[in-house]
Amino acid sequence: MSFSKNNNSNSPESKKNKTKDPLLKSLAENVKIIKKVMGNSNDIIIREVDILKTDKQRIAIIYADGLADKTAITDFIMESLMLDIDSTPETREEDIIQYLKNFCLTVGDVEDVNDLQSVYRAVLNGETVILLEGQTKGIATSTKSSKDRAISQPSTESVIRGPQESFTETLRTNTALIRRKIKDPNLWIKSRVIGDITQTDVAIMYINGIANDKIVKEVLERLDQIEIDGILDSGYIEELIQDSQFTPFPTVFNSERPDVIAAALLEGKVAIIVDGSPFVLIVPALFPAFLQAAEDYYQRSIISTLIRILRYGGIFVSLMIPSLYISITTFHQEMIPTPMLISIALQREGVPFPAFIEAILMEIAFEILREAGLRMPRVIGPAVSIVGTLIIGQAAVEAGIVSAVMVIIVSITAICSFLSPAYAMSNSIRMLRFPLMILAAMFGLFGVMMGAFAIILHVCSLRSFGIPYTAPFAPLIPSDQKDAIVLFSRGSLLTRPRLVNQKNVTREQKLVRKKGRSDLGES
Amino acid sequence: MKVRKKITFILFLLSITLLLTGCWSKRELNELAIGVALGIDRVDDQFEVTVQIVDPSELSIKQSSSRTSVVTYTTKGKTIFEAIRKMTLISSRAIYLSHLQIMVIGEGMANDGIKPTLELLARDHEVRNNFYIVVSSKSTAREVLNILTPLEKIPANKLFSSLEVSQKKWGVTSKMRLDQLINHLSNDIKSAALTTVEIIGDQKIGNDQTNMEIVNTPALLQYSGLSIFKDDKLVGILNEEESKSYNYLRDEIESTIESVSCPKNDGNIATQVINSKTEIKVKSIKDIPEFDVNINVEQNIGEVECQIDLTDSNTIKQFNEKESKQIEKRIKSLIEKLQNKYQVDVVGFGEKIYRSHPKEWKKIKGKWEEAIFPKAKINVKVNIKTKGLGTLRNSQLYEQKE
Numbered sequence: 042m043s044f045s046k047n048n049n050s051n052s053p054e055s056k057k058n059k060t061k062d063p064l065l066k067s068l069a070e071n072v073k074i075i076k077k078v079m080g081n082s083n084d085i086i087i088r089e090v091d092i093l094k095t096d097k098q099r100i101a102i103i104y105a106d107g108l109a110d111k112t113a114i115t116d117f118i119m120e121s122l123m124l125d126i127d128s129t130p131e132t133r134e135e136d137i138i139q140y141l142k143n144f145c146l147t148v149g150d151v152e153d154v155n156d157l158q159s160v161y162r163a164v165l166n167g168e169t170v171i172l173l174e175g176q177t178k179g180i181a182t183s184t185k186s187s188k189d190r191a192i193s194q195p196s197t198e199s200v201i202r203g204p205q206e207s208f209t210e211t212l213r214t215n216t217a218l219i220r221r222k223i224k225d226p227n228l229w230i231k232s233r234v235i236g237d238i239t240q241t242d243v244a245i246m247y248i249n250g251i252a253n254d255k256i257v258k259e260v261l262e263r264l265d266q267i268e269i270d271g272i273l274d275s276g277y278i279e280e281l282i283q284d285s286q287f288t289p290f291p292t293v294f295n296s297e298r299p300d301v302i303a304a305a306l307l308e309g310k311v312a313i314i315v316d317g318s319p320f321v322l323i324v325p326a327l328f329p330a331f332l333q334a335a336e337d338y339y340q341r342s343i344i345s346t347l348i349r350i351l352r353y354g355g356i357f358v359s360l361m362i363p364s365l366y367i368s369i370t371t372f373h374q375e376m377i378p379t380p381m382l383i384s385i386a387l388q389r390e391g392v393p394f395p396a397f398i399e400a401i402l403m404e405i406a407f408e409i410l411r412e413a414g415l416r417m418p419r420v421i422g423p424a425v426s427i428v429g430t431l432i433i434g435q436a437a438v439e440a441g442i443v444s445a446v447m448v449i450i451v452s453i454t455a456i457c458s459f460l461s462p463a464y465a466m467s468n469s470i471r472m473l474r475f476p477l478m479i480l481a482a483m484f485g486l487f488g489v490m491m492g493a494f495a496i497i498l499h500v501c502s503l504r505s506f507g508i509p510y511t512a513p514f515a516p517l518i519p520s521d522q523k524d525a526i527v528l529f530s531r532g533s534l535l536t537r538p539r540l541v542n543q544k545n546v547t548r549e550q551k552l553v554r555k556k557g558r559s560d561l562g563e564s
Numbered sequence: 565m566k567v568r569k570k571i572t573f574i575l576f577l578l579s580i581t582l583l584l585t586g587c588w589s590k591r592e593l594n595e596l597a598i599g600v601a602l603g604i605d606r607v608d609d610q611f612e613v614t615v616q617i618v619d620p621s622e623l624s625i626k627q628s629s630s631r632t633s634v635v636t637y638t639t640k641g642k643t644i645f646e647a648i649r650k651m652t653l654i655s656s657r658a659i660y661l662s663h664l665q666i667m668v669i670g671e672g673m674a675n676d677g678i679k680p681t682l683e684l685l686a687r688d689h690e691v692r693n694n695f696y697i698v699v700s701s702k703s704t705a706r707e708v709l710n711i712l713t714p715l716e717k718i719p720a721n722k723l724f725s726s727l728e729v730s731q732k733k734w735g736v737t738s739k740m741r742l743d744q745l746i747n748h749l750s751n752d753i754k755s756a757a758l759t760t761v762e763i764i765g766d767q768k769i770g771n772d773q774t775n776m777e778i779v780n781t782p783a784l785l786q787y788s789g790l791s792i793f794k795d796d797k798l799v800g801i802l803n804e805e806e807s808k809s810y811n812y813l814r815d816e817i818e819s820t821i822e823s824v825s826c827p828k829n830d831g832n833i834a835t836q837v838i839n840s841k842t843e844i845k846v847k848s849i850k851d852i853p854e855f856d857v858n859i860n861v862e863q864n865i866g867e868v869e870c871q872i873d874l875t876d877s878n879t880i881k882q883f884n885e886k887e888s889k890q891i892e893k894r895i896k897s898l899i900e901k902l903q904n905k906y907q908v909d910v911v912g913f914g915e916k917i918y919r920s921h922p923k924e925w926k927k928i929k930g931k932w933e934e935a936i937f938p939k940a941k942i943n944v945k946v947n948i949k950t951k952g953l954g955t956l957r958n959s960q961l962y963e964q965k966e
Contacts, residue, residue, distance in 0.1 A: 371590045375662035375692060382598065382663055383718075387620035389593040396592060483587055 061156040068174040072101050074157060085164065092122050098137060099174040103160070108167035110186035113148070118169055118182060121145045138178055141171070150183035162240065189214055195297050197464060200336040207297040212242050212316035218299040219246060223306060227251075233264050235278070239271040242316040243278065246302075251309045253543055256506050260311050260324060275315040275322050282313075282324070284504050289472050291465035292505040294326035301335050309542030325505035325541060327512055329525050332356065334462035337528055345528045353526060355460030358453060360470050360496075363400050364481035364489045366450050370396050372485030388444040397482035399443050403451040404474065406433055411455070508540045597657035600634070601720035603705025604681045605670030607640060611680070612670075613647035614638045614706040615659055616720050623717055632773060633717040636709050644684045661688075664695040665724040667742075668761065670705035674791065674798040679749065685742055693743045696727050699791045701760045701801060708761055711770040714781050723785060727759060730787055735820035735837075736807040737787050749796055752918065752929045755910040757790040757810060760801055794908040794933075802898070809898040812859055812891070813911045815842035821866065824887045827879075831869030831962075835887065838862050838951070844913065846920045847943075854941040855913055859891070864952040871962045880950050888946035895944050903938040913940060 065071050072087055079085050084106040091097050100122070104114060122145055142151050154160050155178055160170050167185035192214070195207035208215045216230060227249040235243050243264060247257055263282040272278060279293040280286075296302055297319045302312050305323045313322040323330075332352045337345035369376050370385060377385065392399060410429040414422055433451075437443045454474065461467040473496060480488030503510035513521035518539050523529035536546050601616035615637050622633040637654050641647030651659050667685070669678050678699075685691045700708045709719065716722035730737045737759040740748075748756035763783060769775050770783025789807040792800050802810060811817050817840040823832045839862040847854040865874060873879050902908060914932050918925040928936055 370593050371587070374591070374593065374596065374660065375690070379598075379600070379663045379665065382593075383618055383620055383623060386593045386596070386598060386618075387624055390621045392594065395587075395590075397587075482590075483583065483585065485590075 061158055063156050064154075064160075064172065064177045064179060066175055066177060068099055068101055068172055071157075071172055072103075075103065075160065078157070078161065088119075090123060101172045102169060103164055103172065104169040104184065105164050105167060108165065108186060109169055109184045110167075113184040113186075114169055117147045118171070118184070121147055122171075136176075137173060138176060138180060141180060146171075146180065146182055148182040148184065152181045154179045154181045165240070192218070198296060198298050198301070198335060198462065200334070200339065203336055203339040204298070204300045206299060208299060208314075208319040208321055210317050210319055212244060212314055215299075215314050215319075215321060216244060216246065219302055219306070219312070222299060222303040223248065228306070231257075231261060233261075235264065235267050235269065236272040237268075237270045239273065241272040243272070244314045246306065246312040246314060248306050248309070250544065251307070251537070251542060252311055253309060253541065256311055256325060256508075256541075259506055260313065264313075272315060273317065275313065275318040275320045278313060278315055279322055284506065288499065288503060289469040290328070290500060290503060290510070291331065291463070291469065292326055292503060292510060294323040294330050294463070295320040295465070296323065296335075297321070298335055304335075304338065307548075308537050309544075325508040327505060327508060327538075327541075328500065328510050329513070331463040331466035332461055333524075338531075342528045342530045346526070349526055349528060352460045352462075355457035356466075356470055359455070359458035359460075359467075360473055360477065361489070361493070362454055362457075363404060363450055363474055364477040364492070365486075366446075367396050367400055367478055368481035368485040368489050371482065385444075385446055388446050391441045392444050393442070395482075396447075397478065399447050400450070400478055401475075403433065403437075403443055403447055404454070404478070407451055407455050408471070512540045513538070591658070591660075595657055596660040597655050598663050599659050599661045600663060600665045600718055601668065601709050601723065602661065602664055602666075602685075603668040603670065603700075603709045604644060604673055605704045605706055606672045606676050610640045610642060611644050611647050612638060612640050612704075612706060613644055613651075614709045615648070615651060615661075616709045616718075617655070617659070618718055630773065632712060634712075634719060636706075638706055644681065645688075648684075661691050664691060665720040666695055666727075667697045668705040668708050668723075669697065669699045669758070671700055671702065671798075672704065674699045674793070677796040678793065679796045682742065682746055682749075686746055691742075693741055695742065696724060696759075697740050697742060697745055698723065698727070698759045698761045698787070699798070701762050701788065701791070703763050703767070707767060708763060708785060711763060711767070711783055711785055712773065712775045713785060714776045719785070723761065726785075727787065731816070732818050733820075735811050735817045736789060736804045738790055738807075738811065738814075738816065749793075751915070752925075753909050753912060753914045753933065754795045755908045755933075756793045756796075757802070757807075757910050758793065760788050760791045762786050762788050792902075792906055792908055792910055794906065794910075799906045799908060805894055806898045806901065809891075809895045810911065812840065812842060812895055813844070813857065813898070815840070817842075822863070822887060822891065824883065824890060826868075826870035826872060827882065828870065830871075832867075833865065833869065833872070833883065834867035835863040835950070836866040838864055844911075844916050846916050849917055849921055849924050852939050852941055853913075853917060853936065855916065855943065857895070857942060857944045859895075859944070859946045861888075861891075861946060861948045862951050863948060865950060865954055868959045868962065872958075874953050874958055884948040884950055888948045891946045891948075892944045895946075896942075899942050899944070903940070907933055907938055909933055909937045913937065913942070 062074075065074075068089070072089065076085075076087065086102075086104055086106050088102040089099065090102070091099050102114070102118060102122075122141070125145070138153070154163060154170060159181070160172070160179060163170050163181040168181045169184045170179050170181050172179040189211045190209045192206050192209055194205050206218065208218060220228060225248065228246065229249045230244050230246050232242060232244045234240050245257070245260055245264070260282070264278070267278070267281050269277065269281065275295060279295065283292045285292065294305070302321050302323065306312055310323050310325065313324065315322075332349065337349065370389075374382060389396070394402070406429075410426070410433070413425055414429075417425055434448055438445045438448055458467045458471045461470065477489060477492045480492040484491070501509070501511050501515050509516060512518060513525050520536055521538050523534060524538075535548055537548050539546065597617045598620070599615045599617050603614035603616075605612040605614070616634050617637065618634055619631065622631050637651050637659075639647045639650040639654070641650055648659055648661075667681070669681055673681060711719060713719045713722040716725070727737055727739055731739050738757055740756070740758055745756055745758070748754075762785070763770065764786045765781070765783040767783055775781060775783050789802045789804050790810060791798055792802060808817075808820060817837060820837045821834055822837060823834045825832055841860045843858045845856045845858070847856050868874070872883075899911075902910060909932065914925070914929065914937065917928075
């Protein structure tokens with residue numbers, strides 16, 4: 042069952058490959074061409090045999106070693122064609138291809154191939170193609186090998202309580218993981234092949250009847266417009282379909298957790314799954330989504346609410362604190378309480394740089410450490426962080442290069458930026474600190490406020506697949522506030538997000554509890 | 565399209581000019597001399613300005629050398645602003661007065677008039693309003709600011725918090741901020757009461773580090789009563805009792821201690837005032853204005869030095885009456901002093917008339933302090949309620965002998 046064929050008629054792929062070379066009658070010719078086109082690559086196995094004792098039909102079995110499942114080929118194709126075929130009745134009225142399909146190929150999925158391009162695609166997808174002497178048609182049988190990474194724990198979005206599985210690189214496994222959670226016939230999958238050379242399978246998933254048709258259509262349209270030679274990760278798709286290119290904020294959400302994707306589908310969002318990437322995309326992605334972790338929904342809502350408030354606070358701190366520190370200590374000293382001013386002044390005593398340079402130095406040092414720690418081979422990682430903390434945390438202060446307050450500011454900023462459960466958002470926030478710091482150094486609090494205004498205006502102007510990015514805050518949607526900063530208890534989450542979903546709004550019936558306790562004590 | 569590109573380009577160029585301002589008016593913390601106390605004296609016909617500046621490196625917990633934690637700079641000038649700016653001649657950093665805690669006005673300055681000291685501070689944008697103003701007595705402001713204090717490493721902090729605490733717990737001082745003082749001096753009744761600060765002990769040792777090294781500190785800064793200003797000139801200093809009475813009248817008592825002698829005069833009973841509310845009402849304003857002053861005091865028994873049955877409500881009643889008489893007497897004597905000796909309405913009775921009878925006030929305000937206020941009849945009534953007895957009932961130490 043290959044994706045490429047279901048929608049051949051309307052996918053852009055078929056439009057591009059207009060020049061189709063039909064299969065020739067001569068098997069030898071066909072094999073020759075295939076070998077030539079595929080550069081005699083030694084993983085392409087072409088086996089030519091004669092079958093049928095009476096007619097001596099010559100066939101070629103073509104498959105890619107490693108992609109196709111060898112045991113399936115030997116058991117269901119080779120054996121059937123070469124041995125078992127003789128025991129079947131030889132009352133052949135229909136043509137040989139139909140006969141083989143009907144009686145010999147004991148494989149689930151069988152299709153016809155009419156041209157060489159289809160042969161290449163089928164073989165490279167792990168299918169086994171059977172070409173016959175004297176026929177301009179061949180048979181493609183699905184023998185895709187399911188060599189696959191095991192489903193492991195999510196590495197970027199871990200939870201304490203909640204499902205502990207994550208997507209893998211195989212598209213089929215990923216769709217299955219979602220289907221296992223949503224057993225509804227209305228969970229539909231539409232697929233596309235994107236990438237002229239990589240021919241990557243991309244599937245979009247949504248729940249028909251809940252998802253907004255306009256968004257589904259928009260997603261498909263944007264996918265169809267992609268012209269690129271290769272897709273190696275869902276990040277490629279994300280960048281190609283996002284609404285606005287010039288923004289530091291992510292407008293496409295990604296997750297490696299099937300439960301997060303399932304929850305989003307239930308809200309009426311659309312998932313985009315790319316073969317080869319364990320990160321599944323979700324559109325439309327709104328700002329609050331980046332501050333909501335999967336675990337929020339698995340623990341009691343009061344706790345989740347508190348943690349969410351903490352996250353919003355963390356975002357504010359990591360964005361604003363360095364610039365506020367710079368502006369207040371260099372322009373508005375009268376705003377600091379006197380004992381604190383004296384304490385900060387004491388620490389700044391003897392520091393050779395202005396507060397701004399000091400802050401920039403430390404922030405960059407932190408970014409360097411973070412990046413180095415990320416790319417480092419695992420073995421060296423701890424060594425780097427020890428050196429980093431020692432240099433930043435202690436030696437620099439003791440040497441009088443930076444003040445201790447600045448170290449506190451930088452570390453608070455750094456830690457707070459990781460409060461956002463979505464890595465993409467914490468990156469944007471950390472990036473935006475720097476322009477704010479420059480504004481703070483030039484114009485003081487005035488500059489910081491201007492910068493903050495600019496950021497807020499920009500965020501408000503963003504849209505993700507037509508939905509305002511800041512919903513449900515701007516526009517304010519009262520009914521959606523129950524799952525924004527404050528998370529209401531499960532029983533009162535009765536409706537789906539209004540802007541994302543307009544058709545099937547009611548999520549569940551109101552929870553009705555029987556009054557009075559029906560425990561053992563009464564009976 | 566081309567025009568649009570041009571406009572964008574011009575806008576871009578314009579936005580770049582913003583950067584040309586650089587870091588305008590930027591000051592690094594270590595380029596500032598944080599002035600915490602300001603003293604102003606009159607020397608000949610010049611102002612002598614003293615600023616107490618914090619040396620942050622001396623306040624470090626880790627390392628402190630033998631240097632003092634503050635330095636004072638003194639300069640003279642025809643105006644105060646000039647004198648402060650002249651300070652850069654002796655200081656390596658610009659004087660920064662936003663964190664001013666306290667301003668001390670020298671005695672000489674107070675005698676001559678304090679208006680000139682206030683104008684600059686009110687006008688300058690850098691100075692905040694939340695510092696307190698006190699007057700030095702028997703010494704110059706400069707001398708006061710040169711005294712080093714134990715406990716608080718910054719003497720200005722000592723003056724600031726000592727004023728707050730004494731106002732809160734003892735009630736004989738008055739926290740006067742710049743804006744309040746300017747209000748007092750600029751309304752119809754131009755008068756004010758400022759807390760007085762004195763140097764107690766050996767002033768010479770007070771300037772030295774050794775002042776902080778001796779257990780029984782040789783030189784101390786002490787608040788003592790209130791200085792009364794008429795217009796902006798010092799007319800007299802109230803003693804502690806009078807200052808307390810003043811605070812009762814101004815309704816500024818938060819808590820204080822009163823003591824009354826026992827019924828048999830064999831000891832004293834101390835009470836802790838926990839709440840005091842003063843209401844001044846204008847009773848009549850015919851030729852002689854009459855005022856009703858009602859003071860409601862709530863108190864707890866704090867200390868008993870004699871045999872007395874506190875559980876008996878009659879005892880308490882008698883005792884309350886005795887105490888209220890005592891307070892009434894004190895307050896009346898203060899009013900008498902203000903009316904006749906100083907002829908200054910520092911409590912603000914005139915303001916009460918202005919509030920209740922604004923039209924009549926216009927007629928009399930010109931001759932209020934000289935002619936009318938001294939004659940005004942002021943009835944003082946103190947109501948005392950004793951609420952609690954502390955953690956004891958009748959004292960076991962002074963048990964009744966039966």
